[in-house]
Amino acid sequence: MEAGEEFGPWLARQLKxxxxxxxxxxxxxxxTRAAVSAWITRxxxxxPTVMxxxxxxxxxxxxxxxxxxxxTQAGLPVTWYHRPGYRDGGRDGGNAAAFAFDADVQVLARETCQNSLDERxxxxxxxxxxxxxxxxxxxxKLEAFRAAVLWDELQPHYLAVSESAADQKVGRxxxxxxxxxxxxxxxxxxxxxxxxxSGLTGDDYDDGKFAAVVRRQLESLKSGSGAGGSYGLGKATLWATSALGMVLINSTLSVPHEGRTERRVIGRLELPWRVVDGDQFAGPAWLGRPDPEKPNAEVVRSWWADEETVDRLHLTRDSDEPGTSFLIVGAHDVASLAPEKTDAAADEDGDGSVDDGTRxxxxxxxRLVEALGRDFWAAMTGGGSKLPLLETSVRTLRNGxxxxxEETVDPGDKQPSRTRALRAFFEGTTVDRLTQAGQVALRTVPLRLPLSGGRRGTLGTHQGVLLVTDAEDKDGAPNQVxxxxxxxxxxxxxxxSGLPLGVNQFQAVLLxxxxxxxSAPFxxxxxxFLRAAEPPEHDRWGQTEELTLRWSHSAHHRITRLTTEVNAAVKDLVVRPKSAGSQESAKVRKKLTVQRKAAPAKRAAGPTLPELDGLEAEIGADGEWKITAEVKLPRAEELPVMSPVVLLDVRSGSRPRLDWAELSAVExxxxxxxxxxxxxxxxxxxxxxxxxxTSHPVRSEYTRLVLELRAGTGE
Structure with missing residues (x-):
């Protein structure tokens, strides 16, 4: 049985x-009053007879x-507290943080699993x-649940939102x-x-995990640089996925609060500004027990619910193991409800029948299983002395x-090649070169870390680990890192980029x-550094405001250089050397031209100009030319500004000039x-x-590319 709270503090709260x-x-x-005071002060x-x-x-x-x-159930009952409208007349059309995400269960899976990993x-x-x-x-079952969440109290607020905020996204x-x-x-x-x-530990109002999730917005209390989240936005996906803006919470704490750990319950509702019975309300509302310490006991706080209450709220947890249950009420997934879903897509059982009631x-x-396997296969993989960090499963019910x-997500089934690569790294069975099917090759690639505060120079070089292995059909798109x-x-x-035709399909992992x-240096x-280079979606590394403020406006070039190193290492492992006279090399040479002007008999006086010294190019998925160019620089204190100009080679007449969609510096x-x-x-x-x-006069497949480096603005 769970150890209860000390008698004195418990009795003091029950009296309130x-x-x-x-x-x-x-x-x-x-x-005597002195006897009661002695209990309160411990x-x-x-x-026992007095008990x-x-x-x-x-x-x-x-x-x-x-x-x-x-x-005790005596006194103030559990109810909804709606935040009053702002005295200065301000209005909120909803929780801005929720607008950062779509109502998509795959986004929800990515954000919630990341948060759980951070709280492991x-x-x-x-x-x-x-x-x-x-x-x-x-x-x-539906009627019983509506009664449990006190729907009759909420209905006037939903009606007000439907009438007054129908032209706003949240209202719709x-x-x-x-x-x-x-x-x-x-x-x-x-x-x-x-x-x-860890569970939602800490006080209802003071700094702590509970207040950060339930009371506040854009606050992240993640500890350690290894944490995935840093913006405090991920929790907003819970409310963004609810068509009713309602999330109920039951947390089992790893650290006792008020002497207990189990069934700490609260609910939060996110609605836009509204008027109900002549009273203005700002937006959010909370389901809880009125706090007797607040003026007029209007504000509610979390309460320690009994087993019957959490069962009626569909919040019963499987065990007393620490953690938190978030119940999204009215969950909706735009992709699952899309009208273009065919009957074949709805036939999840594969028996040829379609049950529209459960489609x-x-x-x-x-979609949840797909997202978990795609984004968290590595966290669910173990090997050697390394244990998995994560286990995930999905189950679907109707009226119980x-x-x-229940489907436990198996990373080896969802991402077989990458899982094999990571296990080989954990078990120490990697090789230097791929000579047989199923092998995993390892290379280290340098990430040169900049000094903070805009200072020039390098703090040190971190050696990332690149793993490359053969691709399998279940992996999805091949030749990915x-x-x-x-x-x-x-x-x-x-x-x-820049892979030749006919290369063996592979999958790569960068750690x-x-x-x-x-033990890896730095x-x-x-x-x-990389955490600061991630946007709120945590789906790439690049220039961010935090990276600029803490390091410099050019710090992201270090990441671009890492990408170049990775691509070069991958090519070295998967591309077989070609003879200079091979047909494939000749085909590539016909496609690409590095334009150099013929040297005049006499050079004019002045500084020597930079010149193009190498070019790699490929045609992208949208038909664009994608190039990587190397420039040889002369020895000079000052070099003129140069402009890269891309043209199409033609048999006669002037060469058509193409526009750049994107240019980026690497080194x-x-x-x-x-x-x-x-x-x-x-x-x-x-x-x-x-x-x-849009600047291409013909399809790229029918053209040859010419790249020139011109002095000045390129005209």
Whole structure:
């Protein structure tokens, strides 16, 4: 049985809930006020016979007084508290943080799993277990749930939103969610449970994980550079996925609060500004027990619920293991509800039949499994002495009956090649060269970390680990590099440019930061640098405001250079050397031309100009030319500004000039208004670019590319 709260603090709170003073309780018990005060201040505890009388005075049973693992039900009942409208007349059309994400269960899976990974209890070495439960309610089950969330109290607020905010995004979503529930007679609940996690610890209002998630916006209390989140936005996906803007929470704490750990319950509602019965309300609302310490006891706080209450709210957890359950009420997934879904897509059972009543939740189930396997395969992979960091599963119910059996996500099934590569790294079975099928080749690639504060120079070189192996059909698109750091969530997915035709299909994994091994040089610094280079979506590394403020406006060039190193290492491992006279080499040479002007008999006086020294190019997915060019720089204190100009080779007449869609510096230069400014004393520069397809007079497949480097603005 869970250890209860100390008697004194527990009794003090029960008196506030019941609206009684110490003197009033003493009078009912026939004792002195000093005796009650001694209990409150922990100087003594009542005798067992007095405990019986205390239970009667508080309107509860003797067991509640003895165990003290829950509050009494006397006094202030659980209710909804709606934040009053702002005194200055300001209005919010919804929670701005939720607009950063779409109502997409795959986005939800990425953000919630990342948060659970960040909150994993690492002391025991076990993975955090995350379970997704899709549960559709209809009929009596739906009515019982509406009663449990006090729907009658909420309905006037939803009606006000439908009438006054119908022209706003949040208002339209909420109105559609309410209509869907009543017109179709159904409600989809999506619950996210994690186990072996910290839980929502801390006070209701003061700094802590509970307040950061439930009370505040854009606050992240993630500790350590290896954490995935840093913006405090991920939790907004929970409310963004709810068509009703409602999320209920039940947390089991890893650190006791008020002497207990189990069934800490609260709900939060996100609605836009509204007027109900003449009163203005700002937006959010909370489901909880009125706090007697707040003026007029209007503000609610979390409460320690009994088992019956959490069962009626569909928040019952499987065990007393620490972690949190988030119940998204009215879950909707735009992709699952898309009208273009065919009957074939709805036939999740593969038996040729379509059950329209469960199609949406079956598609939702499938998309969750896909997202977990795609983004968290590495976190779910172990090998050697390395254990998995994460376990995930998805199940789907309808009125408590199983629709789709619980499916544990197997990384080896979803990403066989990459999982094989990571296991080989953990087990120490990698090779230097790929000579047989199934082998995993390892190379180290340097990430040169800049000095912070805009200072020039390099802090140190972190050696990332690149793993390359043969591709399999289940991997998805071949010839991809998946990049990840400490928490082993896939951050970046990118192809390798400049691969020749006929190369054997492969998959590659780049491990940086702590993912490359805690003993890797500058692993902690690499984690901090790359974390700052991630946008809120955590799906790439590049220029961000934080990177500019903490390092410099050019710090992202270090990441671009890392990409160049990775691509070069991959090519070295997978491309077989070709003879100079091979047909394929001749075909490539016909496509590409590095334009150099013939040397005049006599050179004019003046500085020697930079010249193109190498070119790699390929045709992109949208028909654009994608180039990587190398420039040889002469020895000179100052070099003129040069402009890269891309042309199409023609048999006669002037060459058509193409526009650049993108130009980026890789090494030894900077791009400014389409021109190249070279780094002083550099001997080599590299830049990349993509052409603007709209400027192409003909399809790229039928053209030859010419690249010129012109002085000045390129005219």
């Amino acid at each position: 809930i019941a609206g009684k003073t110490q003197a009033e309780l003493a009078e009912e018990l026939g004792l 100087r003594s505890v009542p005798r 019986v009388e205390i239970a009667k005075a508080l309107g509860t049973d003797l067991g509640t007084v003895h165990t003290r693992t829950t509050d 209890l690492v002391e025991n070495g076990r993975p955090v277990r995350v379970r997704y439960t899709i549960h559709e309610l209809t009929g009596e 979503v909420v109105d559609a969610g309410v209509r869907d529930m009543f017109e179709k007679g159904r409600l989809i609940l999506l619950r996210v449970d994690d186990y072996n996690a 949406d939740i079956k598609v939702m189930h499938k 009956e199983v629709v789709v059996e 998946h990049s990840l750091r400490g928490n082993r969530m896939t951050i970046r997915k990118a192809g390798v 940086v930061g702590h993912a490359a091994g805690d 692993a902690e610094e690499a984690e901090e 030894g230069c900077e791009i400014e208004n389409g021109t190249l400014r070279f780094t002083p004393r550099a001997r080599r520069a590299v830049f990349q670019g993509s052409t603007d397809v």
